[in-house]
Amino acid sequence: MRFALREMRGGLSGFFIFLACIALGVAAIGGVNSVARAISAGVASQGQELLGADIRFELNQRRADAAEHAWLAETGRLAESANMRSMARLADGSDQALVEVKAVDEAYPLYGTLVTEPALSRDALFGLADGAYGAAAPSLLFDRLGLSLGDRLMLGGQEFELRAELVTEPDAVSDGFGFAPRLMVSLEGLDAAGLVQPGSLVEHVYKLRLDGEPGNSELRALREEASTRFPEAGWSIRTRLNAAPSLSSNVERFSQFLTLVGLTALVVGGVGVANAVRAYLDGKRAVIATFKSLGASGGFVFSVYLMQILIIAMMGICAGLVLAALMPFAASAALAAVLPVPSEGGIYPSALGLAALFGVLTTLAFALLPLGRARDVPATALFREMGIDAKGWPRLFYVVLSVAIAATLALLAILYSEERSIAAIFVAAAIAVFLVLRGVGWAVQAAARRAPRVRSTALRLAIGNIHRPGALTPSVVLSLGLGLTLIATLALIDGNLRRQIAGNLPEVAPNFFFVDIQADQVEDFASLVEEQAPDGKLIRVPMLRGRIIALNDVNVRDIEVPPEGGWVLRGDRGITYSNNQPENSTLTQGEWWPAGYEGEPLVSFTADEGAALGLKLGDTLTVNVLGRNVTARIASFRQVEWETLAMNFVMVFSPNTFEGAPHAWLATLTDANATSVDEARLLNAVTRNFPTITTVRVKDALDVVNQLVGQLATAIRAAAAVALIASVLVLSGALAAGNRARVHDAVVLKTLGATRRTLISAFALEYLLIGLATALFALAAGGVAAWYVVTRIMTLPWSFLPEVALSTVAIALVLTVGFGLVGTWRVLGHKAAPVLRNL
Template sequence: MSLAWRLARRELRGGLAGFRILILCLALGVAAIAAVGMLRAAIEGGLADQGSVILGGDAQMNFTYRFASVEERAWMESHAAKVSEVVSFRSLAVAGEDRALTQVKAVDDLWPLLGSVGLEAGTLAEAFAVKDGLPGGIMEKVLADRLGLKLGDRFKLGTQVFRLGAVLLKEPDSATSGLGLGPRTLVRTVDLALSGLIAPGTLYETDYRLLVPGADLDALKAQAVAAFGDKGLQWGDRRHAAQGVERFVERLGSFLILVGLAGLAVGGVGVASAVRAFMEARVATIATLKVLGAEGSLVLRIYLLQIAVICGIGVVLGLVLGAGGLMLGAPLLAGVMPFPVSFRLYPGPLLEAAFYGAVTGHLFALWPLAQAVRQKVTALYRGTAARVWPKAVHLAAMAGLLALFIGGAVWFSGSWKLALGTLGGVFAALLVLALAGLGLKALARMLARRRFVDGRPGVRWALAAIGGPRSEALAVVLSLGLGLSVLAVVGQIDANFRASIARDLPAKAPSFFFIDLQDAEVQPFLAMVKGNPAVSKVETAPMLRGILTKINGVNARDVVGDHWVVMGDRGITFSDAPPPGTKVTAGVWWPKDYTGPAQISFAAAEASEMKLKLGDKLTVNILGRDIEATITSFRKVDFSSAGMGFVMAMSPSAVAGAPHTSIATVYAEGSAEAAILRDTSKAFPNITAISVKDAIGRVVDALGAIATATVLAAGAVLVTGVVVLIGGAAAGVPARMREAAVLKVLGATRGRILASFALRSGMMGAAAGLVAILAGAIGGWAVLRLVMDLPYRFEPWSALGIVLGGMVATLAAGVVFALAPISARPARVLRDAE
C-alpha cells in the first residue's frame, strides 16, 4: 500500500461529514444523466425489440392516395407469407348534432398481423361484427366521450352509419402514425364501401404490412424499390419501425443529456466550493505534513486519492439514484408511453453518467487542491494563504481533463454542434456569472462606505459581508445563477413558442380547412359558406398530392438532402391563371388555356434553399405516375399564416384527367364556427373539416409535453444549484456564528442580526437572478433566431419569476442557516473560537 494511500485512508477514517455537499452535488448530476440515458436506451431497446409489432409486420409498403396495383399486390403475395392492408385518412365522425375530427384506420381481417389490440371489453371480431345491419367501429375513449357515445350507439363516417362496437385502449402499431390531428376510429375497410370517403382524389394512405420470416430485408427492399420505387412506393421495415419516434427520442435525449451536463457544471461549482472548504479545514494538516518533509506531490496525491474515493461514492450514489429511480417509475412510464419501452439496466448510459461524474469531480477539485499544495507553510499556519497559480503540470492536467470532458460530451451526444454549443454557453454563462459576482462584491464594498447606510447598521453589515474577505457572493452567484440561467433559457424559449402559436397565428389563420371536396361540390359549397354573413373570406383550390422524386433527372434527395419539400408527399395545385394575390417573383405564369409541355411554378423561398433555377426540370410522382415539368416561375408563398399555401403549382394540362379533389379555407368569426361545421357536414357528408384552432391545440399539447420534459430537466439543474447554495450556507455557519456573537456583545438584537443576514442573502439571490435573465434573453434569442429561425420577444413574466425564484431560494437558505448562529450563546461561541 503506498504512503499516499495510507495517509489518505487515515484522513478518511474521520467519516464523510465534510464531503456531504460534494457527494450530493455529484450524485444529483450523475443521477439526472443516468436516468435520461437509461430512459433513452429503454425506448430505443423497446423499439428494437418490438420493431415488427410497432410496424405491424416485418416490412411495410406505403402508397399515397391509392391502393396497390394488381401488379404490386401480386409481388407482395409472392414474397410474403401474409399481407395485411391498412387504409388511413382523416374524417369527421358525426353523432346526432355532434361532430369531431378523427383519424380513421380502416383494416382487413388479418389486422393486426403482430401484437394485439387492447379493447375495454370484448374481442376485435365482436367489435367489428355487423349487428342490426350496422357494421361495428371502435373509438378511442376521448372521442366516444366527446360525441357522447355509449357501446351500441350510432355514428356516421361520411354517409356510412356504424355502431360503436368497442372502446380502444391500445393499438400495437400506433407509434408509426406520428402526430394525428384527431383521436382514432377503427373500422373494417369493406364497411367503408358506401361511405363515399375513399374516392379517387381523396386524401388517404395505404399501408401493406408483410410477414416475411427469415427474409433478407435489404434484398427485399432493393427488389421492391427497383420494381415500384418510381411509382410512389415508400418502404419501411422492422429495423427502424418508428423512425419519427427514434429521431425524436434521439434529439430530445441528446438535449436532456446536455441539460444534465449543465447540471453537472453547476454541481461542479459545488464540488469546487466543497473541495475548497475541505482543503481550508485541512490547511494545518497540509502545513504539518510539509514541515515533516512531505513534498507537494505527496500532499497532492494524498488528497487526490481522497477526492477519488469521494467522487466514487458520489458517482455510485448517483447511478443508484438515477437508475433506481427510473426502474421504480418504470411501470408508470411504460403505461403513458405510446410505444413499447424495455426497462432494464443498460450499462452504456450508466458508464456515460459515471464518466461525466468522475471527470467533473476531478476537474473541479484539482484547482483548489493544486493551489493548496503550493502555499507556503507559514502562510498556511497563519491563515493568510494568498491566491497562487497551480503548477504548469497541474494546469496541463486540468486542460487534459477539460478536453476529455468536452470530447466525451461530443462523443456521447452524437452531435458536436449541440454539445459544443451547450458547453460554450455554459462556459460563457460561468464567465459572465463570475464577473457579475466580482462586480457585486466591488459594488457592495463601495456602497458600504456611502452615506446612505449611516444609521442603517444592518444594511452596512450586509454590504460589508458581501464585499469583504471570505464573501460567499461569488459561490452563490455562480451556483444559483447557472441553474437559474438554464431555467431562464428554457423559460424564454417555451414562452416565445407558446406566444407565437397562441397569439400570432390565429389572428390571420382561417377557422377551417375543408378537404376532399369533389368538383361537383365546390360551387354549392362556396354558395353555402359565402351566404353566411359571419364568413369573411373563402379560398378554394384544386389539389392533388405528389412526391418530388427527381431534379433534372437526378434523385431529389441526392440533390437537396433532407429538405422538407422532398421528405414525403406535398400538396400540388393547378390553375390557368395565378390565384388572386399571387406575387410572381421571377419568370412568367403560363398563358391561359396553355396545353404545351408541363410547367411548374415553385415557392420562391424554398426554391432558393434548394438552389433551383428557372428552367430546371422536376419529376413529380402523382398517384404512381411520373410527370416531368419545367420550372417557369417562382412565387412568394407565406406558410406561416396557416392559410392555403402550395409549394408547387402546375399547368392544368399537365395533370388533366388525374383524379383530384379541392381544398377550401374558410375565415369566419369564432362564434359562427360551430354552425358552419354543422351545416356543411350535414350538406356535404363526405368532406372533412379540420378546425385550425383544434389542430393548433393538438400541436400546443405536443409542444407542452416536450416543454414539460425540458422544464423538469432544467429543474434538476436548479435543484443542484440549490444544493450547492445550501452547502455554501451550511459551510458559512461557523463564521456567521462568530459574527452574530460579536454583534450581540456589541448590543445588536437578534432581529436586527437576522434581518441583516437575510438582506445579504436576498441581494446575492437578486444578482444571480438578474444575470440569469440576461443569459436567458441571450440564450433564448440564439436558439429561436439562429437555430429555429423564429422571431424572439423578451417575455417579462418568465423573467420576473426567475429573479423572484432566485431571491426566495437564497433568502430561504440564508434565513434557515442563520437561525443557529443567532440563537447560539455568545459566550460559548467566543470561548470555543479562542
C-alpha cells in the same frame, strides 16, 4: 494512498453536498440515457407488433395496381388497410366530429392482438347487418358525440353501428400521430361510404408477414427488390427494423436535450465540488502545514488530497449509477400510460459508463484549481491561518490541465449528440453563461467595494460582506445563476409559444380547412359557404400528394441533409399548381411563370427549405405523384409565412405539370367576425350537404397542440429543475463552507456591541442584494436566449413576459435569503467565549 486513506478516517464531514451534486448529475445523465435505450430496445424487440408486419408499403391517393398487388401477395401473407380523415356525424345530423378512419381487411392484424370491449369476431365487429356496417372506436369518440354501444352514426353516405369500444390497436404507433379519435371499420364499409374518390387524401397500406424469421439482410434485399421492380411506384417502405421512426427520433432528441440539462446540473454541481474542496482543504491547514514542515513536497500534498477527492467522487458516482440503473425499471411502469411502446428494463453499460466519465471529468475540472493552489501555499502562511484561498492562480500546469479537461467534457457532449450543431450551441451558451456569471460576481463585488458609505449599520455590514476576502458572492451568483438562467429561458420560450398558439394564431389563422373537395363539388360547396358565411374569405386550390424522390437526378436516400431541411424529404408532401403566385408568400429569387405557360415543368420552392437542401435556381427535382415520376426545374424561391397557418405549400408547380391528373381541392375559410355559434352552424351545414368533405376547425386543432405543448413544457421544466436542485445544493454548500468565517465575524461584532437583530438584518440584506443581482442577470441572459430561439429558430413573434420575470426574482430571493438565514441563525447561536479563546 496510505496517507490519503488514513486522513479519511475522520469521515466525510463537509462532503455531503459534494456527494449529492455528483450523484445528482450522474444519475440524471445515466438515467435519461438508460431510459432512452430501454425505449429503443422495446421498439426494436417489438418491431413486428408495432409495425404490424415484417415490412410495410404505403401508397398515397391510389391503390396498388394489379402487378404491384400480385407481387405483394406472392411475397408473403398480405394485409391491406386504408387510413384517412373524415367527418362522422349523428344520424339525425345534429352533431359531428372529425375522426381518423382506419379500414382493415380480414387478415388484420398480422401481428399483435386487436382488443375491443366486448371482444367480437371480425364479422360480428365489422360486418353488414340491418343496413349498417360495424365499427369500433375509443371512449373519446363515444364521449365527444354522447354515444353508447349499439348507437349509429353516418360516415360519408353509409350508416355504421358502434359495436365495441376500441381498447388496443396493436400497430397504432406505426400510423403516426392523429388529431382526432380513431374509427375502425372494414374496407368494405369504407368503399360503401363513398369517401375514396379520385384525388382523395387516403393512405393505402400493405403489410406483409414473411415466412420463417427473415433477418435484417433479407428485409433490406426485399426493400431493394421492390424499388427496382417498381421504380415509379412511389411507395414508402418501412421494415420492422424501423417500426416507429417518428417515436424513435423524438425519444432520441428528447433524451439528448435531457442529457444536456443533466450535464448542466453536473457543471453546476462542479461549483459545489470546488467549494467543498476549498472548504475541506481550509480545514486541513494545520495538517498540510505539518506535512510541509516535515519535508513533504507540494506534489505529495497534491497527490494525497487528489486521491481523497477521487475516492469521494467515486462514492458519489456509484450512488448516481445505482439510481440511473434503477430508472429504466421505474420508467417502464410510469411510461406505460404515455407511450404505446413497452420499455425494456435492464442495465445499459454504455449509458452508465458515459455518465460515470462525465462525473469523473467534472470532478477533476473543478477540483484541480483549489488543489493546485494548496500545493504552493507556504507552511508559514498556513500556520498563520492565512488559509488556502489566497489570491492568485495556481501553477500554469494546473490551469491548463483544468481547461483541457473542461474542453474534453464539452467535446464529448457534442460528439455524443446526433444533432451536434444544437449541442454545440448549448455547450457554447453554457460556457458563455458560466464565464459571464463569474464576471457578474466580480462586478457585484467591485460595485460593493466602490459603494458610498451608508448610515445604516446593517446595510454597511451587508455591503462589506459582499466584497470581503472569501465572500460568498462568486459562488452564489455562479451556482444559482446557471440554474435560474436555464429555468428563465425555458419559461420564456414556453410562454411565447403558448401565447402564440392560444392568442395570436387564432387571430390570423383561417377558421376552417376543408379537405377532399371533389372537382364536381367545388362550385356548389363555394355557394353553400358564401350563403352560410357571407363575410368570410374562401380560398380554393387544387391539391395532390407527392414524394420527392430525387434532387438533380440523385436519389434522396443518397443525400446527406441537415435536420432543418430533412423533414421535406420524409414522407409525402402536399403540392399544388397555380398560374399566380400564392398569397402570404414573397418571391426571393427567380420569376413566376406567365399565364398559360406550356414549356417544361417548373416549380417554385420555399426559400428556407431550399437553402437547407442546398438547392439553387435551375436545379431539378423529381416527385412521385400517383405512381408517376415527374421532373421539374426550379424557377423561383418563395419566403413563406408558415406561422399564419394560411394555405401554403413547399412546392407550387406550373399548371401544365399535372394537366389531366385526378385530384381533389383544398379550401380555407377566414371570417374574423364569426362566433362559435356561426362556426357550428357552418360546420353542420357542410357536413350534412357534403358528407365526403372533411372539415377541420382550426381552433380545435390548436387546442390539441396547446395541450401537447403544455405537457411537453411540464416535462422539460421538471427536467430543468434538476439543474435548479443542483444550484440549491451548491448554494447550501457555499453557505456551509462560509460558516467558520461567519461565526468569527458574528462573535467579534457581538463583542463590540452588535445586536442579534443588527446581524440578522445585515446577513438578510447581503443575501437579498446577491440574489437580486443573480436574478437580474438570469432574466437578461434567459431573455436573450429565449428571444433567439423564438425569433430565429421558431420564427415567431417575441414578447417579454412580466410573470416570468417576477417568478425568477422571487425564486432567487427566496432561495438566497431563505437558505442564508437558515444557516446564519445557527451561526448566531454560538457562544462568544470558546471562539474568542481560539483567536
